[in-house]
Amino acid sequence: MEEHRAGPRRSEQARLAVLTAAADLLAQNGYENLTIEAIARQASVGKQTIYRWWPSRAAILTEALLEGMIFRQQLAVRNTGDLRRDLTEWMSRVWSVLDAPQGRMLLRSLVAAATEHPAIGELMRDRLSADGGIRARVVAHGDPAVAAVEIGDAIAGWMMMQVLMGAAPTPDGIRAIVHALVPG
Amino acid sequence: MEEHRAGPRRSEQARLAVLTAAADLLAQNGYENLTIEAIARQASVGKQTIYRWWPSRAAILTEALLEGMIFRQQLAVRNTGDLRRDLTEWMSRVWSVLDAPQGRMLLRSLVAAATEHPAIGELMRDRLSADGGIRARVVAHGDPAVAAVEIGDAIAGWMMMQVLMGAAPTPDGIRAIVHALVPG
C-alpha cells in the first residue's frame, strides 16, 4: 500500500537547479573545489534542500551523470566491419571530447568522485568502454564473453591512466592499445 | 659551484617524521581525511615546517612513495619463460597486497591524490605496470616497443578501474585480461 501524505511534493525545479549547478561548478573548478555551499548558492537553493535529498557530493554527481548533464555526448561506435579501425576511430573521438577546454578536468574530477563512490566508477566505465554492441563483436571475433568485459575495462582504464598522468595520448598510442587488445 | 649559506639546515628528522606520519594516516583514514594538521600533530612538527617544504598534500605523498614508505613491496615479475603465466601470477600477487586490510583504501587514496598531481599518477603506473624487464619480453614476444608501454598502462589502468568500481577481481578476470593483452 502506498503511503499517503499531506503537503507539497519534492520540487523538480530545485532538483534540476542543483544538478545543473553541480555539473557547471564541477567543470569550472574541479571536484576538490566543489562545495555544497557553492552548489546551493549557484542554484539559489537552501542547503537543507540538498541535504534532504542527497547523502553526499558524489551522489549528486552520480545523478547528474545519469541525467546526462555531464558527458552528454553519446559517442557510438560505428560498424564498418573492421573492429580495430572502428575502435581506434571511436577512441580518437572520445579523446577529442576530453581535450576540449574542460574535458580533462571533468574526467579527473569524476575519477576523484569515484574514489568515494563506486557507482560513479561504474558509470564512467560504461561511458568509456565503448559498450554499444562492441561486446558482441568482440565475442564474434573469437574472444570469450568474459574477455569482452575485461577488454572494455582495459580500454577505460587505459584512458583514465593517461588522464591521471596528464598525458596527451597520441594516435600511435591509441593504435597500439587497440592492436594489443583486439588482435586483427 | 655549490651555494654556501650559514644557519641551520633542513632537519632530516622532521622530514622523515612528516613522510611517515602521512603514510600512516593515509592508510588509516584515506586521502579525503588526510589533513595537514593531523600530519603535523602525528609527526610532532609545526604546520609551518610542512608548508615550508611541501606545496601540497599530494607532494608529500609523492615523496613518501618515492621513499618507499607506501607500497613498500618490490613485486618482481618472475621469468619462467611463459610470459602469460608470469604476468598472471604477478597480478595475483599484486591483488593480494591490495586486498590486505588497507590496500584498497591506499590505492583509492593514491588515485584521488593523482587527480591533483600527475606525478603521483606516473608513480602508480610504475608500481602497477610490471616494469621489471617485462617490456623487453613483450617486445621479444613480437609487439613493437610502443605497444609494450601501452600494455603496461592498460594493466595498471585495468587494476585501478577494478578498485574504483569496488570490484574484487577474480582469477578468471586476471587470466582474461592477460590473454587479451599478451597473445600466447
Added chain:
Amino acid sequence: MEEHRAGPRRSEQARLAVLTAAADLLAQNGYENLTIEAIARQASVGKQTIYRWWPSRAAILTEALLEGMIFRQQLAVRNTGDLRRDLTEWMSRVWSVLDAPQGRMLLRSLVAAATEHPAIGELMRDRLSADGGIRARVVAHGDPAVAAVEIGDAIAGWMMMQVLMGAAPTPDGIRAIVHALVPG
C-alpha cells in the same frame, strides 16, 4: 518600516556567553593575552559566530562595558554640599575598586583597548569622570560649563596616568589633585 526576514535570529545566549567570557578572560589574563580563540573556547561558541557579529576584540569589550559586565559598580558621587570632600571621597572609593585583585589589570587592559578603539576611551572617561551631577555642581561653583568637562577629563586622565605608571595613589595625592582642580 521594519525589515522582515525569515530564518534563524541572532542567538542572545551566544551573545551573552561571548561577552561574559571576554570580561572574565580580560580580568584574568589582561588585554594582550585576550584571544578570540580563547573567548570562543570559554564561551563554547564557534569562532565564526564572533567574527559574524563583532569586527574586533575591542568591539566586544565595548559591548561588554555597555552591558555592565566590566566595572559593574555604579559609583555615585555623594552630595554633602562640600564638593571637594565629595570628590575626594569618590576618588578614594574608585581607587579601592581599582586596587582589588584584578582592578589594575582591568584598567590597564581597557587603556590598551582604547588605543585601538576611541569608543572605549569615551566609555572609560564616563566611568572615571564622576559625571553624576558633578558637572552642574562644578558650574555652580563658579567654573564655566566648558571647564566642567575638562575637569572631568583631567580627573580620569590623572587616574589613568597613575595606573600606567604603576603608581599607588596616596590619600595626599588625591587630596592634592582635587584641591588643584576644584578651588574651595
Added chain:
Amino acid sequence: MEEHRAGPRRSEQARLAVLTAAADLLAQNGYENLTIEAIARQASVGKQTIYRWWPSRAAILTEALLEGMIFRQQLAVRNTGDLRRDLTEWMSRVWSVLDAPQGRMLLRSLVAAATEHPAIGELMRDRLSADGGIRARVVAHGDPAVAAVEIGDAIAGWMMMQVLMGAAPTPDGIRAIVHALVPG
C-alpha cells in the same frame, strides 16, 4: 675588578640599527603592528641579537625613547612671568606636534606600550608634564610641592585622554584646563 672576556663586544651598530628601526616602524604602523621580526628585517639584524639584549618590545621602545629617537623635540616652557599664558602656549605647541601626520599614532602607541611597561608611562609623563622649571613656578604660585607633581600628571593625563578618545583639543579646551589647574 673588571671581567675580562674573549670574543667581540656588543655591536653598537646593531644596537642603533634596532632602535632606529623600532622607532621608524612604530611611527609608521602603530604599536600593535610592531613585530620583532619586522624590526630585525628592517635593521638587517638577526632575531637572536634582539632577544639577547632586550627582554621585550617595550624595553626596546623605552631605550629608543631615552635615546631621543622618539619625541625628539625638547619643548621648553617659556617664562614670561604669566604662568597660565606660558602653559597654554606650551600645550598648544605640544598639540601641534601630536597633530603632525604620525604624532597621534605615536602617542597612542606609547600608551599601549605603557600598559605593558610602567617605565614607559613615566617617560611619557616626563615628556608631557611640562617639567622644565614649571614645578618651582607652580610652588612659587602658592601650591605646595605635592600639588605641583599632581598638576603635571593631570596635564599629561588630560592629553592622553584626548588622544585615546580621538578628540581634537580646541584652544578653548586647553585654556579651560590650564585655568582650572593654575588659578590666576
Added chain:
DNA sequence: GTGTAACCGAGACGGTACGTCAGGTCTTGCT
C-alpha cells in the same frame, strides 16, 4: 474552507581545517 504537515529559501549555529604570521629558541658558519 481550513488545518496541518512537509516543502522551500535563507542563514545562524558549534565545529574542523585551512594557509599565514609572529613568537621565542636553537643551530650553523662567519668574523
Added chain:
DNA sequence: AGCAAGACCTGACGTACCGTCTCGGTTACAC
C-alpha cells in the same frame, strides 16, 4: 663570543565549509 641568517615548534589569526538547526512563507492533500 657576537653576529646574520633562518629552521624549528607553538599558537593565534581570519576565512571557508561542514552538517544541523531554526525561522517565516508556501503548497496541497485530508477533513
